[in-house]
Amino acid sequence: DTEVTQTPKHLVMGMTNKKSLKCEQHMGHRAMYWYKQKAKKPPELMFVYSYEKLSINESVPSRFSPECPNSSLLNLHLHALQPEDSALYLCASSQVLPGAVEQYFGPGTRLTVT
Amino acid sequence: AQSVSQHNHHVILSEAASLELGCNYSYGGTVNLFWYVQYPGQHLQLLLKYFSGDPLVKGIKGFEAEFIKSKFSFNLRKPSVQWSDTAEYFCAVRAGTASKLTFGTGTRLQVTL
Numbered sequence: 298d299t300e301v302t303q304t305p306k307h308l309v310m311g312m313t314n315k316k317s318l319k320c321e322q323h324m325g326h327r328a329m330y331w332y333k334q335k336a337k338k339p340p341e342l343m344f345v346y347s348y349e350k351l352s353i354n355e356s357v358p359s360r361f362s363p364e365c366p367n368s369s370l371l372n373l374h375l376h377a378l379q380p381e382d383s384a385l386y387l388c389a390s391s392q393v394l395p396g397a398v399e400q401y402f403g404p405g406t407r408l409t410v411t
Numbered sequence: 412a413q414s415v416s417q418h419n420h421h422v423i424l425s426e427a428a429s430l431e432l433g434c435n436y437s438y439g440g441t442v443n444l445f446w447y448v449q450y451p452g453q454h455l456q457l458l459l460k461y462f463s464g465d466p467l468v469k470g471i472k473g474f475e476a477e478f479i480k481s482k483f484s485f486n487l488r489k490p491s492v493q494w495s496d497t498a499e500y501f502c503a504v505r506a507g508t509a510s511k512l513t514f515g516t517g518t519r520l521q522v523t524l
Contacts, residue, residue: 328510330510330512337517337519338516338517339501339514339515339516339517340455340501340514341514342511342512342513345510345511347510352510353510353511355511387454387455394508394509394510398443399445399457399460400512401457402447402454402455402456403454404453404454405454
């Protein structure tokens with residue numbers, strides 16, 4: 298199974314709402330990632346988890362709160378978002394470095410903030 | 412900080428034409444290099460990767476790429492494109508032992524019948 302799944306596929310939320318994005322993989326990967334992708338732009342790294350611990354935070358605003366409850370799951374909690382946060386949010390997973398590893402991406406959650 | 416450049420933003424080709432998409436990166440040390448493809452409405456898929464060894468790597472769907480260390484380049488090629496190759500293509504680089512994957516700005520390939 299080389300699949301990363303993400304739910305929901307689409308999400309519309311108001312600026313005062315609290316919502317969560319979910320990501321799951323069963324490849325035994327111990328590194329998981331959140332990326333943000335705006336239309337016609339490349340994915341931009343937000344967070345990296347390694348062995349369920351946050352290892353990289355790319356200066357992401359605190360209205361985005363990641364969580365890794367176990368080695369298969371990755372959540373992104375959203376609160377008080379802004380319209381400019383509307384984007385495709387991608388989850389990825391990989392084996393842990395060092396070593397030659399590749400990242401496997403999920404289909405993404407398309408988020409619209411109204 | 413490393414950066415990745417893709418100079419071709421939008422490429423239009425007829426079916427059966429040959430393809431070459433440029434990718435240059437800025438990092439002087441060991442790199443891992445990737446090409447990902449994003450078909451319309453679908454998720455990012457890995458086309459091919461270079462970690463070490465033979466600088467000419469072959470990927471899925473007839474794609475190949477050549478790593479030229481002296482030119483800091485990793486160009487993607489396909490001898491004969493198909494309409495189904497219409498997609499966005501991203502070059503990505505991971506420098507050294509860093510976890511971070513840096514993507515280029517992408518090249519939109521449109522193949523006409």
